Amino acid sequence: MEEALNQIRTLASGFEKTRDHLLRARHLPGDVYSSNEIYALEKDRIFMTHWLSVGRVEEIPNVGDYMTFSVMNEPIIISRTGPETVNVCMNMCLHRGVAVASGCGHAKDFSCPYHAWLFDVGGKLIAAPGMKESEVDFRDAKLKQLPVKIWRGWIFTNFSSEPPSFEDYIEPYERxxxxxxxxxxxxxxxxxxxxxxxxxxxxxxxxxxxxxxxxxxxxxxxxxxxxxxxxxxxxxxxxxxxxxxxxxxxxxxxxxxxxxxxxxxxxxxxxxxxxxxxxxxxxxxxxxxxxxxxxxxxxxxxxxxxxxxxxxxxxxxxxxxxxxxxxxxxxxxxxxxxxxxxxxxxxxxxxxxxxxxxxxxxxxxxxxxxxxxxxxxxxx
Structure with a gap:
């Protein structure tokens, strides 16, 4: 991360040229399109903080319908958990992180292909075979949940632990x-x-x-x-x-x-x-x-x-x-x-x-x- 920040600092003069008045401005420096480190920083500062459209509600019309997706290598499940309810959660088993769902389709539950931990379509843990003697409390265990907002038929989610207001984000376009x-x-x-x-x-x-x-x-x-x-x-x-x-x-x-x-x-x-x-x-x-x-x-x-x-x-x-x-x-x-x-x-x-x-x-x-x-x- 520090290397990416150092690269950003070295581009300061180029950024100032981009910030100039339109008729004097120049496009962004080439490094922002080719650097691995800047790409990683974009993930942290842009794609993990902004509201993102990940599909349409009509793609999962029935309870139990689901589709999987990945945003910059962060895997998610988008599922229909009720007639009016869409859920988005991380597609990583609570045991070792293996994806519990793939592709798209219809399911009553998701079973991890590695150790058979079982989750309902909303990500709640149903069963963890071989874990009866574990001292871990599994009663409220579920796949990490992400916030969901529906706008004009589109499913939006956000990876941030403190996402900004979706209503403020979308207001100019709603208006x-x-x-x-x-x-x-x-x-x-x-x-x-x-x-x-x-x-x-x-x-x-x-x-x-x-x-x-x-x-x-x-x-x-x-x-x-x-x-x-x-x-x-x-x-x-x-x-x-x-x-x-x-x-x-x-x-x-x-x-x-x-x-x-x-x-x-x-x-x-x-x-x-x-x-x-x-x-x-x-x-x-x-x-x-x-x-x-x-x-x-x-x-x-x-x-x-x-x-x-x-x-x-x-x-x-x-x-x-x-x-x-x-x-x-x-x-x-x-x-x-x-x-x-x-x-x-x-x-x-x-x-x-x-x-x-x-x-x-x-x-x-x-x-x-x-x-x-x-x-x-x-x-x-």
Whole structure:
């Protein structure tokens, strides 16, 4: 940890250049994208302290349904313990720490595959074979519980022993995002892709309107009026914006029914928002997407995009065929980005790398990078 803090201190002059006024500012130093020590510090100061979306309630609709997940190598179980109750706990047996559940599915209990300790779907210890003579009190034993908050159909949790108020955290988006009514949509599918770059490059890329008309010209970039886009900046690195583009399809034509709350808007409406640290919300006239960016290592990231549609979309003619096309289109966009961010990753580790100046269209990115510096330099 001390080595990471020393690295952060040595980057002070670079951080000051990032903090400068947008039209004079420079991007973050390369070390924050390539250092193992800084990556570990990010885990402590960002991913173990912030509220994180780890799935949708509709993924575990029935009592006993569960799914497992890992956040920077911290394994968790997300389970349905009652008709209106979702539980999140650490996926580590109380005996030796072996994962008691894997994958996803339905269960009445979880049995540790190592020594057969048995837990109910909420993590309470039911049985510990061979431990009758133990002097340890097991009466209230349970897998470590994490707090749970549900927001617009999303399951949020926090690893901190003293998590900040979720209501304060989400308030700007609850107040401003009239267009992200994901609780009124159904999940069609998810697109998951691993990209060989640091997680921050992908979070920044999802903010970066500047590049859209260049590398996405053949997909959707030519229809985004980037020079007219302005951002509403929120506390703690958050942001949102609204602009004109086109329906989200390869042909540029709207395929799925219009979202009920967007029927008075133009078919080219486009809205985006970022919730720090790793969420990007997006809307077109017929669909919503929620992008989750998960660090896997300093130079590897998993991006998970949830595809959401109004109920009427699921009964259109040729739904399966159109959904296949839609997913392919989303994958194509990610693939276009992946080539660029992997090149960024390579550059960040070079001894000759010099952070470049920010463009006016990078206002939200600038806002987020300054927040990152605040988090990483506190009490150094």
């Amino acid at each position: 401003e995002l009239w267009w992200f009514q994901s609780g009124e949509c159904r999940l069609a599918d998810k697109v998951e892709i691993d990209v060989k770059c640091n997680w921050k490059f992908l979070v920044e890329n999802l903010i970066d309107i500047y590049h859209v008309g260049v590398i996405h010209k053949s997909t959707f970039g030519g229809f985004v009026k980037g020079e007219k886009i302005g951002f509403q900046l929120e506390k703690d690195g958050g942001w949102h914006t609204q602009y004109q583009a086109r329906p989200h399809s390869k042909s540029g034509e709207q395929v799925f029914p219009t979202l009920p709350w967007a029927k008075e808007e133009s078919s080219g409406i486009a809205c985006k928002a970022g919730i720090y640290p790793n969420l990007n919300l997006s809307m077109r006239s017929d669909s919503l997407r929620m992008w989750h960016v998960w660090p896997m290592s300093p130079d590897s990231t998993r991006i998970v995009c949830y595809l959401l549609f109004p109920e009427a979309a699921f009964s259109i003619p040729n739904y399966d065929e159109e959904m296949t096309k839609y997913k392919s289109f989303v994958r194509q966009i990610i693939t276009e980005d992946a080539v660029m961010v992997e090149s960024l990753q390579n550059a960040s580790g070079s001894r000759f790398f010099v952070p470049g100046p920010m463009a006016p269209l990078e206002q939200a990115l600038h806002h987020m990078e300054k927040h990152y510096i605040d988090l990483m330099t506190s009490a150094t």
